[in-house]
Amino acid sequence: LLISLLIGNSLGVAIFFILLSIASAVILKKGVSSGAYTPVSIICSGAAALMAGFISVCPIRKNGLLLGLCSSVLPVACVVISAAAAGGGVSIKTAIAAAVAVACACVGGILSANMKKKTR
Numbered sequence: 001l002l003i004s005l006l007i008g009n010s011l012g013v014a015i016f017f018i019l020l021s022i023a024s025a026v027i028l029k030k031g032v033s034s035g036a037y038t039p040v041s042i043i044c045s046g047a048a049a050l051m052a053g054f055i056s057v058c059p060i061r062k063n064g065l066l067l068g069l070c071s072s073v074l075p076v077a078c079v080v081i082s083a084a085a086a087g088g089g090v091s092i093k094t095a096i097a098a099a100v101a102v103a104c105a106c107v108g109g110i111l112s113a114n115m116k117k118k119t120r
Helices: 002-030 034-057 064-070 073-085 092-114
Strands: none
Touching: 002 034, 002 064, 002 073, 034 064, 034 073, 034 092, 064 092, 073 092
16 A cells, blocks of 8 residues: 555656646747746646546555545645745645645546456
């Protein structure tokens, strides 16, 4: 159980930074204003947490809500740390991104727990 959560958390963090790097490169290349970074970071954190919850619960296939919630610890920490490192501090936008990440991780855990196994 602990190994599954650790793998899900680690992959969630990796996915978060990969998505955020790709989105930042696209925003920089297109010349979009800096106001676009907040919604993009919220979407990236939600997608990464969804995958973290899904990956954490996939081998176990039960307790999707609880394990999905536990798998959002590191992605939420990365959201808060990256917001603090950017100089903006922890604000309401950071709290919204963290709440979206927690909710998406729970949804990913529930989806993974409720998937049916393939039978041949």
